[in-house]
Amino acid sequence: MSRRRRLALLSLAVLLLAGIGLLHWLLQPQRLAPALLGMAGNALGLEISASGVGEYRLRGTPQLIVRGVTVREPGAATPLLTADRVFISVPWSTLRARGRELTAVRLELDAPVLDLAALQSWLSRRPAGETRIPTLTDGVRVDGGRIRGDDWSLERIDLRIPRLEAGQPLRGQVQAHYRGGELQAPLDLAFHLRRLGEDGGLGVAGQATPAGKDWRLPARLRLSAYLRQAESRLERAVLGASAHYLAGATRQSFALGVAGPLEFADGLRLRPAAFALRGQGAMPSLDAAGELGLEDGLLLDWRGRLAGWPDAWPALPPPLGRSTSALPFALAYRGTTDLADIAHLRLQREDARFDARFRLFEVMDWLHALQAGGGSPLPPLSGRFTAPRLEVSGATLEGVDLQLDDPALPAPESAP
Template sequence: MADAPRKRRWPLYLAVVLALLAMAGLWVNHQLEPHRLARTVLDALGESQGLEIDFQGEPSYVLRPEPRLVLPNVVARQPGAAAPLLTAKRVEVSLPWDTVWGGDDKVVITRIQLDQPALDLAALSDWRASRPQAPFELPTLTQGVLVTSGRVVGGDWRIHALDLSFDELRPDQPLDVKAKGRFERDALSIHFEGDVSLLRAALASPFMFRATGRLQQAELDSPWTLVFAGDFDATGDYTRLEFANLSFESESPVPTLQADGSASFGETVQFKLEGTMPDWPADWPVLPEPRAAVALPVDFDVAYAGAADLSDPVSLKLARGETRLDATLVVADAQAWLANEERTPLPPMLGRFTAPSLEIEGFTLENVQADIVEPAPASEE
């Protein structure tokens, strides 16, 4: 008779177990409700990075085969900042379970996709200055990054329609990045498409750069190709580049040239180019006789040190045989001169010209030395 009460009690035990499972299921579902999950993830990320990260719209997630979170209309800003550091129409992040459970000290992400992101470099610089000094750790992205229709804002210039991608990112391993977009500054527009191959994914590495595009300004519309190899180092306050065997090809009035050089970018910009132009552009001022009839390359030396917007004068040295020009000019003035169909014979510059001899209207001048003082283009007056 003692077994009968036990048999009658098992439905009660089962009901209690089912009730507990149902409560656990409701709790898990509540915790994994898309808005709550997204808010939990973004709050943790924002706190760790000193950012306020928000979104508008309906987020979504899946857990199989691994966690994937999709967020609409994301805005990230430094607390108290007027302008956001980053906005994006859509952000998708996939993570392996090991990263979710914290099973490895290294940050491993499967894939990141950003649709219509906009990055403000001034806000980015302010945020970086607020962060504590810490060793830079590059994450691992096993299936890479995809950026579509992006925008970068940097002072008086913009990059629009930016598409960027790479298949895989592993620290200190080779990395190939593809990108295309449109650079704009005032009336200048440069369309580009190319790729950069790094020997190792790090803040310093040898690399190879290849790109093609079109340069447009007013009536100017010239195709271009740029290829060069180099080394970069972004471990300090300035990003430094050393490059060799640079080859830039275009159509007149934009020159074709080969060069070696260096550059650094930070609060100010410095660069130096030394090389040669195989041919004198047909749309440039006609060379004086007797040198015009002689096929000689033009050696050049270009140097700049000043404001990041290139508003300070550029030093320019040209040598064609024994004929030489030492001058300074402003990039914006030279661009306006190139784009002006009614341009003056000489670009706006200050300089000194020397030649062993010149022929002018039938007269030969020996040991010519002349100072050049050309005003700014009419469009700038």
Template structure:
């Protein structure tokens, strides 16, 4: 080298080419490790479950084989999922499979708004009390927070458990959900509680995702016990509200066309109901309720009277009825009432009370009054319906315990004053 030639800069502030290659190699190695990690579903599933559990304040595990894909739209499938509140032993959710698809824009915007393509749940089991405790502890929804399902929700073989009751075999199909879009869907299942079971297949519509909102249900329900069954078609509508520990529909408008089936008896009838409906702790209650009952048109003989009543009703592990109203008239197919009670055109006021098993096996208390005459009775509804269906082939007297009081009564052409008659049912 010439002594006057300038020396090359070898200062420490200029990286050597060798250092650049080392840094690039480390970066490529880290990227390769990340790609290897991302190609292992258990690691991705663990990350998703951990982040989801942190966001929802839940302890979530997924023990089964997990899958995910980035092609088209990102999706992940978790199996044998269990979710519970920290510190609680009872899970609020178990599911054989949970599948979630979401668009890339949800990932890019970090879930604001939260748009999900589709959610599928196979064999989910939800414990309602545990779910309600978790919901009560959740902070209020952020104003303007939007959740949208563009391709809907599907549930197969679901179970909802409450205290002493459950809904099993749940199939739910909701094509879309979110924002101010109307929610429409179909749900099927079987309610089991105490001595009562009910299969249902309903179509529903909810106008908005935010409460309160108009809601409507139409479909079929078959209620049954060991001794009777009641297939029915119903339509219901009202405004859906959130309520402590459940929900409420205020007011509910309900129309039912049904048939009561017990042994040889078939009693077709229609019911209309109006009033606030509340659901909490596995129990439906309607109070005050306005009830209208009448036979179905074109059906003879009419074993069901025409009546209107007000009061309260509730159903859960037990059934409660407390109604007061008036019979429009005495059905022709019922045993004729003696004069002057029978021929009178005055309304026949009544009070009816029942509290007992949902199969109607407990006694019903009935009070009737017309003019100055009164009749108080205790009877079991299945036995009375069997007696009505058999006519007079069994016994001329109904199977009930009762007491009739009248200031005057005409029987077989004779006039009786200050009458008091007691009826006793010898049947158990």
């Protein structure tokens, strides 16, 4: 063999050994993890870091586990997302593309915490159409997640999505626990979006159990709507619920239907909307229009008609009790999400009128006690009742003007 050929072979061997060494150096987990996280961060315009590296596998489809993950918008003080553990499985084609292709096999997150304000800040700075959605051929799993809002949170989030791909149907299941003030609500929902990343139909079905200090409201829900992503809005939203109000020995069943556009860019706001309630026992049946919102508490503003006076309510004196006409009403509430603050009700039948202020669950408890044969004959509310004529114990009263005052209720700040 000539000296020139020996030098060429030696040079090739050195280059091969150097290449193997370089590849070994690059594929060490302490270097591979930052490289992978950096590629994902560059594609999304985010800084993604991890404090620890766990297991990794390079045979077949590369897999990597990193711990103590932090995701933030460049320069932001508050992380957008943190997670105790992240598992990701990425095909070699994605690694070779160096971030130009966002395709992975599977993503798993343990105890992730998402800050909603930081997420909205990042999204507001993203140019339209530049937020890329990765493809996950074997889906997403989230265990023990949390979403932080201003004065509310979703906790113990368990999410399962079998496949995630832009432009394709998205199906999944989520379990979570809502907390806001004294209101709590375990959720167990299945969802279906017609096409991920595009406007289109959305369906949600499952169970929710809102609960306050002394009551629970188990409900089965079904929602259908048309999602407008850029506007953070659900159009043609229709919600149906079958529920039971439980408080001590009290059980009231009802069905609720709601239809209208739902805005969710900053809180939740359903307006203008139609509401239909069909109750049993002390729960009335009514149809109304107005709005419902969750933003700095609960907002409710309904105007409509009661179909009739429920038999479980205290009987109305004649001639009101003999009338079968509907009762126009206006109901307003602005306060805590557990409905513990004061509501305002204006109710009318023919020429009689009633304006009242009350706490909902105190009135519900009073009605239950009255049905059981105990309690005070006067309801726990403040208000005014006027009627041109009433018949009471055989006597006819003209120009009735009755004032009720519950000392437990603070004076009104303004007229309802």
